[in-house]
Amino acid sequence: MKQRILLGMSGGTDSSVAAILLLEQGYEVIGITFRFWEEGENFHLQDAVKLAGQLGIQHVTYDAREVFRANVVQYFMDEYLSGRTPFPCVKCNNELKWKLILEEADRLGCDKVAMGHYVNIIQEDNHYFVTEGKDPEKDQSFFLWGLTQAQLSRIVFPLGQFHKTDVRAMAAVRGYKKVSEKKDSLGACFCSGDYRPFLKKQLAEPDKYIYPGNFMDEEGNVLGTHDGFPLYTVGQRRGLIHLNRKVFVKEIRPETNDVVLAPLRSMYKTEFLIRDVNVVDKSLFSSEFDVLCRIRYRKQNTLSRVVFLENRTARVELSEPLESIAPGQTAVFYRDGRILGGGFIS
Numbered sequence: 001m002k003q004r005i006l007l008g009m010s011g012g013t014d015s016s017v018a019a020i021l022l023l024e025q026g027y028e029v030i031g032i033t034f035r036f037w038e039e040g041e042n043f044h045l046q047d048a049v050k051l052a053g054q055l056g057i058q059h060v061t062y063d064a065r066e067v068f069r070a071n072v073v074q075y076f077m078d079e080y081l082s083g084r085t086p087f088p089c090v091k092c093n094n095e096l097k098w099k100l101i102l103e104e105a106d107r108l109g110c111d112k113v114a115m116g117h118y119v120n121i122i123q124e125d126n127h128y129f130v131t132e133g134k135d136p137e138k139d140q141s142f143f144l145w146g147l148t149q150a151q152l153s154r155i156v157f158p159l160g161q162f163h164k165t166d167v168r169a170m171a172a173v174r175g176y177k178k179v180s181e182k183k184d185s186l187g188a189c190f191c192s193g194d195y196r197p198f199l200k201k202q203l204a205e206p207d208k209y210i211y212p213g214n215f216m217d218e219e220g221n222v223l224g225t226h227d228g229f230p231l232y233t234v235g236q237r238r239g240l241i242h243l244n245r246k247v248f249v250k251e252i253r254p255e256t257n258d259v260v261l262a263p264l265r266s267m268y269k270t271e272f273l274i275r276d277v278n279v280v281d282k283s284l285f286s287s288e289f290d291v292l293c294r295i296r297y298r299k300q301n302t303l304s305r306v307v308f309l310e311n312r313t314a315r316v317e318l319s320e321p322l323e324s325i326a327p328g329q330t331a332v333f334y335r336d337g338r339i340l341g342g343g344f345i346s
Ligand SMILES: Nc1ncnc2c1ncn2[C@@H]1O[C@H](COP(=O)(O)OP(=O)(O)OP(=O)(O)O)[C@@H](O)[C@H]1O
Pocket: 007, 008, 009, 010, 011, 012, 013, 014, 015, 016, 032, 033, 034, 035, 036, 114, 115, 116, 117, 184, 185
């Protein structure tokens, strides 16, 4: 009997090709499209439904708009209003998307679930590890450190061994021209560009939260006026004030509505704390600087030591200083292309 698998179908090129590949591998594929956020007509959903029809597979639609708004969009706004820089895609992966798809998989009698991310899973010494996708330009491992071992044991990533160009070509060769030509999605699904107009629009009373305050230097001297602390992020360099020296946002102080500016040399740190930590196994971390820590999607890795503390928190010690470590963003630990875990910077 064929193994039944539930595939997240966003309507984009990647999950569409994932559907085709899973069918070719002999799975009985059911597609699911989550309605997370909609402004106007949902063409992605229409495309997913259409492709499922062409492929002759069952498709279900799940209206997740309310839980998405309450958990991901609200978190996104709360983080900015607390002076932090949110990472909504990780929040959604950690707390919503995978939980929902696995629940639906149980309901539909599917043992396995799949999505079109460019990553792989390997099983080694009784552990599951997410590993980097073959296409370095598309690798999405940075977003998936929150997956648990139980979740990983049921997940299949059909695209991890391919480059995006291969994936487009596979769709074209099989006659799915429109699928092969779809644009890549950028940023969060509900706010892909500048977050500031989005934040103002979503707040019922934006002026209550966002109003002018002081730019300060590290000594507490007032340097000028800003438009409201939620409109700035740690590490930001552009759109500040005109000074005859280069400055960055070093700190955001919501209680006083101050935004502290500092030169680059003040932006470096050699340690920081993380919370909501998830790791494959603590015993994989030693007391040496033996894991690579990455704090931004396309940033370099730094050799680190992780000291686990209480309540899913940890201290990350860096072998060399890193600049612009923004609270709210994530730190992800890698060894030999495998993800060992991660956490939110606090
Ligand atoms: N609304 C959704 N419903 C179901 N699955 C989804 C949805 N959004 C994303 N996914 C799943 O998550 C995967 C990664 O999505 P993401 O938006 O990060 O990447 P993408 O490269 O744009 O993918 P795609 O080309 O398939 O849209 C998708 O390939 C799909 O399997």
